[in-house]
Amino acid sequence: xxxxxxxxxxxxxxxxxxxxxxxxxxxxxxxxxxxxxxxxxxxxxxxxxxxxxxxxxxxxxxxxxxxxxxxxxxxxxxxxxxxxxxxxxxxxxxxxxxxxxxxxxxxxxxxxxxxxxxxxxxxxxxxxxxxxxxxxxxxxxxxxxxxxxxxxxxxxxxxxxxxxxxxxxxxxxxxxxxxxxxxxxxxxxxxxxxxxxxxxxxxxxxxxxxxxxxxxxxxxxxxxxxxxxxxxxxxxxxxxxxxxxxxxxxxxxxxxxxxxxxxxxxxxxxxxxxxxxxxxxxxxxxxxxxxxxxxxxxxxxxxxxxxxxxxxxxxxxxxxxxxxxxxxxxxxxxxxxxxxxxxxxxxxxxxxxxxxxxxxxxxxxxxxxxxxxxxxxxxxxxxxxxxxxxxxxxxxxxxxxxxxxxxxxxxxxxxx
RNA sequence: GGAGAGUUGGCAGAGUGGUCGAAUGCGGUGGUCUUGAAAACCAUUGAGGCUUCACGGUUUCCAGAGGUUCGAAUCCUCUACUCUCCGCCA
Numbered sequence: 012x013x014x015x016x017x018x019x020x021x022x023x024x025x026x027x028x029x030x031x032x033x034x035x036x037x038x039x040x041x042x043x044x045x046x047x048x049x050x051x052x053x054x055x056x057x058x059x060x061x062x063x064x065x066x067x068x069x070x071x072x073x074x075x076x077x078x079x080x081x082x083x084x085x086x087x088x089x090x091x092x093x094x095x096x097x098x099x100x101x102x103x104x105x106x107x108x109x110x111x112x113x114x115x116x117x118x119x120x121x122x123x124x125x126x127x128x129x130x131x132x133x134x135x136x137x138x139x140x141x142x143x144x145x146x147x148x149x150x151x152x153x154x155x156x157x158x159x160x161x162x163x164x165x166x167x168x169x170x171x172x173x174x175x176x177x178x179x180x181x182x183x184x185x186x187x188x189x190x191x192x193x194x195x196x197x198x199x200x201x202x203x204x205x206x207x208x209x210x211x212x213x214x215x216x217x218x219x220x221x222x223x224x225x226x227x228x229x230x231x232x233x234x235x236x237x238x239x240x241x242x243x244x245x246x247x248x249x250x251x252x253x254x255x256x257x258x259x260x261x262x263x264x265x266x267x268x269x270x271x272x273x274x275x276x277x278x279x280x281x282x283x284x285x286x287x288x289x290x291x292x293x294x295x296x297x298x299x300x301x302x303x304x305x306x307x308x309x310x311x312x313x314x315x316x317x318x319x320x321x322x323x324x325x326x327x328x329x330x331x332x333x334x335x336x337x338x339x340x341x342x343x344x345x346x347x348x349x350x351x352x353x354x355x356x357x358x359x360x361x362x363x364x365x366x367x368x369x370x371x372x373x374x375x376x377x378x379x380x381x382x383x384x385x386x387x388x389x390x391x392x393x394x395x396x397x398x399x400x401x402x403x404x405x406x407x408x409x410x411x412x413x414x415x416x417x418x419x420x421x422x423x424x425x426x427x
Numbered sequence: 428g429g430a431g432a433g434u435u436g437g438c439a440g441a442g443u444g445g446u447c448g449a450a451u452g453c454g455g456u457g458g459u460c461u462u463g464a465a466a467a468c469c470a471u472u473g474a475g476g477c478u479u480c481a482c483g484g485u486u487u488c489c490a491g492a493g494g495u496u497c498g499a500a501u502c503c504u505c506u507a508c509u510c511u512c513c514g515c516c517a
Contacts, residue, residue, distance in 0.1 A: 015476095053478095056486080057485060063497095067498075071445065072445085078497080083497085248474090375455090375456075376456060378473095
């Protein structure tokens with residue numbers, strides 16, 4: 012949620028900033044007007060309440076006093092009802108306004124204007140035609156996309172045998188690295204979450220169409236463990252000295268992928284369900300910028316350890332997600348597509364999510380304000396699986412696993 | 428799934444429809460004392476909103492949402508959660 016104080020003090024600057032993110036000018040003006048109306052009605056309500064409170068005598072009121080109080084009470088209630096309507100309208104509106112980008116984010120309208128920050132590792136030169144991950148995996152018997160369709164329909168994976176093991180091992184490798192080297196606490200959370208949690212991180216109310224919902228229940232399949240992890244502290248006041256708090260979770264992620272018909276239909280790049288290792292941090296506001304760079308480094312460390320070539324891209328204003336103020340995507344090289352594809356997204360949300368989820372912190376016994384939240388994939392496991400296959404394939408259709416996985420796969424399995 | 432009990436400030440725990448934002452204890456903060464610390468003693472200590480340059484003013488909040496009443500932490504209804512017992516179960 013946008014800081015309402017900031018909205019009032021810097022209305023025009025905020026508007027300009029949000030316009031670069033694609034917010035409609037009329038919608039914004041509407042929001043500002045609603046905020047003004049709400050403040051006015053709040054004032055009116057308080058005046059009436061004050062009048063009523065001042066008229067309440069000590070002890071039991073006399074009949075005349077009761078009559079007077081009844082009148083006052085009636086007018087207060089009428090005003091309160093009016094206020095409630097306005098407040099709900101405002102709340103609805105406020106929940107639909109996205110976060111403003113940080114000033115240093117490049118302005119642009121869509122992903123074509125994203126900025127490549129650096130490329131790490133060199134895409135391998137093949138002396139044969141590299142196969143796509145889905146072809147490799149089907150040939151090796153590691154993936155069975157056809158039978159997956161029988162069970163669950165399109166866009167679902169079925170990992171088999173050594174493929175299933177590799178998927179599991181990748182997850183474990185990532186978790187181990189983040190917990191032992193990067194200082195994250197491992198969390199295993201439920202995949203089903205309530206709407207309040209999704210509102211906290213920003214998936215709701217606007218993006219309900221992308222989510223699976225349990226019939227007749229206020230339970231949804233979480234699209235990312237960012238939801239579970241960030242809402243760990245929903246409604247809490249954290250101790251300043253305990254910050255930053257870092258959590259990592261491995262969780263299945265569920266997305267309808269509405270509107271992506273025909274995109275990435277082969278393989279496991281874009282499935283309705285996929286596993287992801289997610290990093291979330293709660294930090295003091297002054298630490299969030301540096302924190303994002305560190306978190307990005309933690310995600311990069313996985314790619315480096317797996318010897319995968321990748322690049323870091325900073326999203327332009329128009330491509331930023333709803334809640335994010337700044338985002339770096341990590342894109343890994345896919346030889347079969349001759350392209351870099353997103354494998355991680357690391358964002359700074361400032362106090363946007365904390366404000367929605369009511370996550371504050373205190374310093375020396377006093378509430379200091381909202382924390383800043385950061386998150387990033389570290390990494391999407393399915394895409395890592397696919398990238399690993401494509402980049403490590405041999406001309407005989409086998410896979411050379413990176414050295415980092417030897418302790419997990421065993422020496423004899425390291426080179427297949 | 429059935430039966431019962433509960434949910435109050437950071438924690439524990441009072442609270443009979445008006446004098447309750449709420450006793451008391453612990454904890455926190457500041458101070459006195461002390462070479463220093465502990466102990467003891469004194470003071471202070473919930474959160475949000477609106478308003479104000481500021482001091483301050485004001486309002487709301489006793490799980491959540493409704494209701495009764497001139498007036499609700501206290502009465503009623505629903506929901507969520509916790510605990511105990513029974514049943515079922517990986």
